[in-house]
Amino acid sequence: MTWTVFFTAIFSAMLINNVVLLRFLGVCPFLGVSKKTESALGMSMAVTFVMVVAAAVTYPLYYLVLKPLEIEYVQTIAFILIIASLVQLVEMFIKKFSKKLYKSLGIYLPLITTNCAILGIAVQNITDNYADLYGIGPGFFVAVVTAFGAALGFGLVMFSFSSIRERLDAATNLPESWRGVPVSLIVAGIMALAFLGLGGIV
């Protein structure tokens, strides 16, 4: 396995298979927490942190516990519960040890429990069969890197969408019926089309 694999994984997860605009996962925080750039950045940081940790936990859990015990059918519920527990533990540690981090991420952590992008990437890491392609050990690193790339893609889209929304809120020449959610949905659609154009790169 070469560095090319890692760069392709990051690039592909970030732009070509963007988790929000092309796979329609994590749309709730995309629309809900994108009114202000500051909130969007906070949410993106929290998602990056949890997505990477969740991938690092769920991948070995599947190959070292669920598969040997032949209980792959509980994968979805197991991942949901493990991710929810993980978020609780992460929040607890942040509360205890880092006031600064809690101030910036604390409010977004409970929301991540219900963020389907986290579960989506954890499941994708299994269905994409990195273990068969690269072996269980190297496959783990590809899974974590993919999760990081997906989180970067989430952050990129959140930041750009929130910046556009801030400018649209300040616009005075926008028809009244278009203000708020309608124009945001149109912008989201145009952004999805733009990302679709990156499809043939890799």
Add this chain to the structure above:
Amino acid sequence: MLPGILFVCGAVGLYMVSFALNKKTAAPEGLSKIDALKCGACQNFACTIKQTLEEEEAV
């Protein structure tokens, strides 16, 4: 079948323990009250912060 049930029960137990531990851990000083304005944008019905704020408002 039994390992699956046991695993799910274990995962539920893990969640309950982590939830209880998180609930018991006090927030850092000055940050116990969450700024209502900060989470006004999200309409997530499962959000515990929103529920707490609504309860406080009702009182």
